Amino acid sequence: MMDSRDDFDANRPVPVWDQNPPARPTWKSDGETTVFENPWMRVTSHPATAPTGAPATYVVMRPQNLAAGVLPIHADGTVTLVGQARFPLANYSWEMPEGGAPYDEDPLEGAKRELAEEAGLAAGTWREVLRMELSNSVTDERCICWLAWDLAEVDKAPDPTEVIALARVPFMTLMREIDRGAVRDSLTVATALRAYHMAKEALIPGWLAHAMLTRV
Amino acid sequence: MMDSRDDFDANRPVPVWDQNPPARPTWKSDGETTVFENPWMRVTSHPATAPTGAPATYVVMRPQNLAAGVLPIHADGTVTLVGQARFPLANYSWEMPEGGAPYDEDPLEGAKRELAEEAGLAAGTWREVLRMELSNSVTDERCICWLAWDLAEVDKAPDPTEVIALARVPFMTLMREIDRGAVRDSLTVATALRAYHMAKEALIPGWLAHAMLTRV
Secondary structure, three states: OHHHHHHHHHHOOOOOOHHHOOOOOOEOOOOEEEEEEOEEEEEEEEEEEOOOOOOOEEEEHHHEEEEEEEEEEEEOOOOEEEEEEEEEOEEEEEOEEEEEOOOOOOHHHHHHHHEEEEEEEEEEEHHHHHHOOOOOOOOOEEEEEEEEEEEEOOOOOOOOOOOOEEEEEEEEHHHHHHHHHHEEEHHHHHHHHHHHHHHHOOOOHHHHHHHHHHHO | OOOOHHHHHOOOOOOOOOOOOOOOOOOOOOEEEEEEEOOOEEEEEEEOOOOOOOOEEEEEEEOEEEEEEEEEOOOOOEEEEEEEEOOOEEEEEOOEEEEEEEOOOOHHHHHHHHHHHHHHHOOOOOEEEEEEEOOOOOEEEEEEEEEEEEEEEOOOOOOOOOOOEEEEHHHHHHHHHHHOOOOOOOOHEEEHHHHHHHHHHHOHHHHHHHHHOOOO
16 A cells, blocks of 8 residues: 655665765664654654764654645746644644645645635646655644646635635745734745755746746 | 743734734634653643534644754855754655754753764854744644854764764765755755845855856
């Protein structure tokens, strides 16, 4: 059976500066106990041995889904963002459409679902642009992010606990708000900065890059 | 007493597209129970009310430190990265120096400590460039990231559970490895992309931007 974590981990290249690494000591897990579990996370405790050989107890928060996010870019260089109240930080956050994809689902299908449910959009072109490990000292959370364009409207179908607001803003306005610290969601920040990089480096079509980078 | 979380949250601007927001329903916490705690994380469970009015139980993983990271940029446009085995994803990760700053510490002091301990460097110039909420649906983890230049060598003092490797590579080589998916740590990915953005937009000194963007 497909597990999106296995695919995520298997296709992890080694950087050019580390092509013939020396033998290196690793962390060793000597067992696993689940100390908490609900549908969104599992917390596991492990007797462990550190790379230095020191004994340790390591506790990891393991989300039950792979995070999938998408920045939808319209032909005029604007992007659609969603606003929602977030419980953990007790704040209101503006973000790109994103959510959890079960590990037995193709993460791209999860991103398509979030784009439709939250933003009411479907995209003709999808480009995977980032794979990140969100907090690798205490969690095993993995995320995949896409850019999407050639957008068309579809019916929205929000989650029963969500109240979603929408904004359509010029891409460079989003960049300015990241600069100001007004947009802080890590997936959105990294994906927008990656989109800027791809536009500047001609890694996306010229007409799209030109529209995104326009400030007038 | 200073709490870096309060400062982080208090100075959170509202985006320009949302300056006069309508009244919006928020999440409401109706209590808190600690279901797990160690020196690195606390997991709390809350009877809660969703923005839609639906009852819910919300569980949040709350790190015991604020994440602080720094990308050190040498005058020749290279950056110093650290390689280490990470327990949660059972992999080997190349990253900028980063670590946890206790909430009663100035996060910049935490970043300076990580730069010295992991990379053996001190910096004459520090520029805060990103504040992110790493995983805002199930954690309240906050991070602050800096660029640092005017670098000088100091003694290293690694953590007793860490075995750290060092690499000094051209900034654009780091960008290419992010593009390939060989560098996946979210703080490193976002900060490197932010550094690229600042270099292209003349938000850092010209001599530094020129050195960073050079490919030869």
